[in-house]
Amino acid sequence: MRCNIALLGFMGCGKTSVGRRVAQRIGWEFHDTDAVIEKRVGLPIPEIFSRYGEEYFRALETEVLAELATRRHLVLATGGGLPVKERNREILKEHFFTVFLRVSFPLLFERIRRSTNRPLLKKYRTPEELEALYWARIPYYESAHVIIDADFLTEEEVAEEIIRRARDCGVL
Structure with a gap:
């Protein structure tokens, strides 16, 4: 029985903010893989x-x-590239109820283009390069147990939908 929830999706889709809301509402711990790594290494991503x-x-x-x-x-809020690695997908499948927060690329791009804390923005400098990365990762995200289209939902509505779907699947 999967007793954890992992949020998947591209950078800027709301995994951390929504994940915190879900954890608070159901009384579970919240972790963000990026924050855990930053704390462990003592450096920002x-x-x-x-x-x-x-x-x-x-x-x-x-x-x-x-x-x-x-x-x-x-x-758990996962890093955007985490599910690309096969071993990570195996761990997620075995131990987590996974939820893909699907947000369209144009909306994501608007959210992340002003960010200074996104290391991949240095590697993928143009919107076209970033969009290619987005589409390359979509198949990995779509392997989630549940997909939530989040373009037109508030963070609270996304959190409510995750909780509802987790209950429906027997996770809660």
Whole structure:
């Protein structure tokens, strides 16, 4: 029985803010893989990328995910690239009820283009490059147990839908 909830989706889709709301409403712990990594390394994500590279960061993501998977009753906001790695998908499938927060690329781009805390924005400099990354990741996100179209929903409405779907699936 899956006793945890993991939120999947592209950067800027609302995984952290919605995840906090869900955890608060159901009385579970909340964790964000990026925040756990930052605390562990003692550096912000952009600096981890620039000092050690993306491969190092992705290895830490897998390590953190495996550790968090041993817990029960937690809501997890995953990094946008986390489900691309096969081992991470295996851990998610075994230990988490997964929810893809689907947001259209134009809306995501509006949310993230002013951000200074997104290391992949240095690698993917044009909207076209970023959109190609978005579409490359969509198949991984779509393997989630549940897909929520979040373009026209408030964070509270998305949280309510996650809770409803988790109840329907016997997670809560």
